[in-house]
Amino acid sequence: MNVLDLARSEIRALVPYSSARTEARDGAVMLNANESAVPPFADDGTAVNRYPDQQPAALIDRLAKLYGVRREQVLAGRGSDEGIDLLMRAFCTAGRDAVLIQPPTFGMYAVAAHIQGVDVIGVPLREDFTLGVDAVLAALTPAMKLVFVCTPNNPTGQRVPREQIERLARALSDRALLVADEAYIEFADEASAAELIDAHDNLVVLRTLSKAHALAGARLGVLLASAAIVTLLRKLLPPYPLPTPCVQAALRTLSDAGIVAMRARVAGIRAERARLGVALADAPGVREVLPSQANFLTVRFDDAGAVYARLLDVGIVVRDVRRYPGLDDALRITIGTLEENDRVLAALAGVPE
Numbered sequence: 001m002n003v004l005d006l007a008r009s010e011i012r013a014l015v016p017y018s019s020a021r022t023e024a025r026d027g028a029v030m031l032n033a034n035e036s037a038v039p040p041f042a043d044d045g046t047a048v049n050r051y052p053d054q055q056p057a058a059l060i061d062r063l064a065k066l067y068g069v070r071r072e073q074v075l076a077g078r079g080s081d082e083g084i085d086l087l088m089r090a091f092c093t094a095g096r097d098a099v100l101i102q103p104p105t106f107g108m109y110a111v112a113a114h115i116q117g118v119d120v121i122g123v124p125l126r127e128d129f130t131l132g133v134d135a136v137l138a139a140l141t142p143a144m145k146l147v148f149v150c151t152p153n154n155p156t157g158q159r160v161p162r163e164q165i166e167r168l169a170r171a172l173s174d175r176a177l178l179v180a181d182e183a184y185i186e187f188a189d190e191a192s193a194a195e196l197i198d199a200h201d202n203l204v205v206l207r208t209l210s211k212a213h214a215l216a217g218a219r220l221g222v223l224l225a226s227a228a229i230v231t232l233l234r235k236l237l238p239p240y241p242l243p244t245p246c247v248q249a250a251l252r253t254l255s256d257a258g259i260v261a262m263r264a265r266v267a268g269i270r271a272e273r274a275r276l277g278v279a280l281a282d283a284p285g286v287r288e289v290l291p292s293q294a295n296f297l298t299v300r301f302d303d304a305g306a307v308y309a310r311l312l313d314v315g316i317v318v319r320d321v322r323r324y325p326g327l328d329d330a331l332r333i334t335i336g337t338l339e340e341n342d343r344v345l346a347a348l349a350g351v352p353e
């Protein structure tokens with residue numbers, strides 16, 4: 001079976017919009033796209049008067065090298081949220097298909113599914129928030145086209161071991177796509193599953209520049225998958241999804257020096273995660289600090305609502321995750337700078353500002 005047999009037949013048959021930029025791009029005089037021939041006021045040399053390429057070659061090359069895959073296996077979009085949405089629209093028929101998630105997990109999978117009119121089946125993580133592969137496989141039905149695995153998981157911080165990803169990909173072969181969301185993988189002890197996409201044509205890996213690469217405002221997410229899936233999803237991608245200033249910011253960030261800086265930043269966050277974890281475990285009112293492989297700590301409190309309000313009082317905003325199943329006493333705290341983390345500890349200890 002071809003993995004594209006899982007996709008919607010209308011999407012497989014779709015003839016995508018052919019933009020002026022894709023039809024012809026390298027003329028000396030460009031009069032085919034109704035752009036302004038001259039740069040805008042206060043131009044910074046970015047050539048923003050021109051439409052960008054749908055998938056700028058320099059960016060795709062850089063991302064392929066960074067993630068260790070071939071460029072045909074890379075799709076860049078506006079955050080990994082766009083990758084999630086494209087998968088939903090390409091593979092799931094409204095009113096008929098479903099996706100499988102493991103709560104408590106990232107909320108966008110269910111939102112994207114509901115927008116597409118697709119059912120969401122939740123197979124809860126185990127009590128310690130590890131993944132139960134057998135439970136996922138037991139719940140699988142032919143209607144389920146996408147199985148999302150978030151590793152490390154938001155908001156619990158647990159990673160999914162490589163063997164489990166491989167086992168799931170194998171078991172789902174010819175039945176569903178396995179979507180491994182690795183938004184936080186740079187902060188984890190685990191290697192990316194990206195190197196498994198050659199062996200498993202139903203495996204999709206989501207990466208993002210929003211977290212470790214410090215580019216949340218540039219909205220750049222990356223979907224890694226077989227060339228067949230990437231080609232199919234590109235048909236759904238708008239003609240010009242990536243703003244030129246964002247692409248340029250990404251190319252600067254992904255320079256060799258930028259990658260060195262990212263690694264140093266990640267090492268600093270991991271060190272702060274360890275320090276803050278130990279200090280929080282001893283702080284008054286803390287029940288438990290969940291082990292985290294991401295750039296946040298999720299913490300159980302005797303009275304999470306009161307702690308949330310107390311932190312807010314001194315200007316510290318954390319994420320209230322009490323609405324998630326199994327986390328009704330918890331707050332999620334992003335690892336900040338050393339000074340910011342100290343302010344959290346001082347506020348919890350009741351030290352006046």
Ligand SMILES: *Cc1c(COP(=O)(O)O)cnc(C)c1O
Nearest residue numbers: 079080081106154183208210221
């Ligand atoms: C932050 C996050 C993302 C990244 O979203 P972007 O759209 O790339 O900014 C993806 N998945 C999870 C689980 C996240 O927490």
